[in-house]
Amino acid sequence: xxxxxxxxxxxxxxxxxxxxxxxxxxxxxxxxxxxxxxxxxxxxxxxxxxxxxxxxxxxxx
Numbered sequence: 001x002x003x004x005x006x007x008x009x010x011x012x013x014x015x016x017x018x019x020x021x022x023x024x025x026x027x028x029x030x031x032x033x034x035x036x037x038x039x040x041x042x043x044x045x046x047x048x049x050x051x052x053x054x055x056x057x058x059x060x061x
Contacts, residue, residue, distance in 0.1 A: 005046040008039070 019028040
């Protein structure tokens, strides 16, 4: 059975750490530059597009 890559998403960078969102975790995981680069080039992880929160229309008068 072939392993499927884990779909993760880069949330952003905070200081020297990269925040990566895993599918089954409520909070992002912070990793350093070395781990981030290894994940980017690994076949075990598939990085998706980071979606920013869409602006919602305001209904103020």
